Amino acid sequence: MKLQSILSFFVPKDNVFLDLFAQSTANLVATASVFNEMINHTDVSLRSDYTKRLKDLEHAGDEITHRIFTELSSNFITPFDREDIHYLATSLDDIVDFIYGSATRLNLYQMGECSSAMKKLAEIIEKQAKEIDVAVVNMKSMSNVIRIREALVRINSLENNADDVFDEALANLFVLETDAVKIIKVKEILANMETATDKCEDVANVIETIIIKQS
């Protein structure tokens, strides 16, 4: 199928998926933004409130994912391959889950102010979320393939940054921190955040697959 014919494929029925994905990425951006705000807030007594807000966003994301699966099960014809729709929905859901997982642990473990590594990772996640939203919203029209590809490149580049931040933070943690309990806590939160950036890369990869198939 030529790129020029993608639009014709998005008859109303098919737009259901693109609309749901746009809802999912809008919810992802909201989640990543609230989390970034939480990470940077100096008043740690607000962590429990932030966690509640993120729990609501996580539930909202679950419902969107569930609706995508229901549409997928009840539609014989889909705009993209079924397994790509499934994988995209699952990966978007995973990002929100890992962000929420990082937030609950920050709260549960009664951590003090966040390290600069955590702040960098939260910023990277928010940037990736916004690029994912750009990519998904632009999937509505074939004329924007270049914009989608540019967003995907930036998502992958941000993931590489995240790897470096994570590796350096982990090395420093073991050198500078002597309290094993503190190491366990910090390491787990950093790992959750780093996995969130990996899941963003997974989303970029499946969008690329979809684009190749459409071209």
Added chain:
Amino acid sequence: MKLQSILSFFVPKDNVFLDLFAQSTANLVATASVFNEMINHTDVSLRSDYTKRLKDLEHAGDEITHRIFTELSSNFITPFDREDIHYLATSLDDIVDFIYGSATRLNLYQMGECSSAMKKLAEIIEKQAKEIDVAVVNMKSMSNVIRIREALVRINSLENNADDVFDEALANLFVLETDAVKIIKVKEILANMETATDKCEDVANVIETIIIKQS
């Protein structure tokens, strides 16, 4: 396809899958029950025996899973979508693996008596396993869709309970326990059990997908 026609779909050849899944869930229930018994037993010297029994059950589960994959590879027509059969078989296998993983660690780490959180999680897992068995056995007939749906709702509700138990247990662990080595051990066992409850939810989700497609 209408619900009324599901039965007609289960010609002998197709029943192979439902029979194998019923074997898989029966094995899962047995695994979850032995594990729950192990967790509640006050005589920790029996842990090694329980682990051996669970290893046998885990191997039996592997063989059933393997037979499902073999049937799947050699059958061109299947009662449900191939990817759903694959995912259901894999998820059932995962639950048993995580239960067994929790048991081996309890044994390897020479843990003392189990905490109330572990007992609650083991009970939740056994309840989920029994609901999964109810759901799968009822897939043999279209008249039981309501029973299947009720079981799925309970599986999801139990998973939410497990999340709360896990979060509270983890928070308490870091407040009450000062021995980092003990924290590492307990945290890992709790995490394995909590993941087992997540995998039960995965099973519920794929069964729901299958039901929607059949309706």
Added chain:
Amino acid sequence: MKLQSILSFFVPKDNVFLDLFAQSTANLVATASVFNEMINHTDVSLRSDYTKRLKDLEHAGDEITHRIFTELSSNFITPFDREDIHYLATSLDDIVDFIYGSATRLNLYQMGECSSAMKKLAEIIEKQAKEIDVAVVNMKSMSNVIRIREALVRINSLENNADDVFDEALANLFVLETDAVKIIKVKEILANMETATDKCEDVANVIETIIIKQS
């Protein structure tokens, strides 16, 4: 389809996949060999150099995986089922990722000389990698199904060995090591290596699925 007709299926277009998979397994063998050498080297100051070499191999593997996905997206007809090609490519990539993950942690955590358990696991991974290469290279011709099956049996058997080595190493770690920080580091590296052997088993399973479907 009879085994005898597999060859006829591998028209030039299809060979693209087998060639790419052979490149992927050759890269895997190189990765596993360099890692085994790193693990056994007594001069720990070379760890950073080894990690760089492994990073290059990991990137090379990423590119091969990416090419497989691109071919998969742009080819309507594939020699095996699309999902099997996807899963095989992903699992091969995962093995390399977990080997590389073990290496970076050895380096980052500034570990001393490796334990005999780590040396055994690195040796098992290298053996599995070589058996995977044998299996994949032999997929080019139908006459070698027996050789493929023998390789798969050995991969699974090596994974069982790895489980025993890992379990014993973990039990010993908690008995012999009192430094919680050291336990965290060693446990994570061992777990990464053990997961690499699990991923080798995943590769064996998907190759078996492909063989069954072709027979």
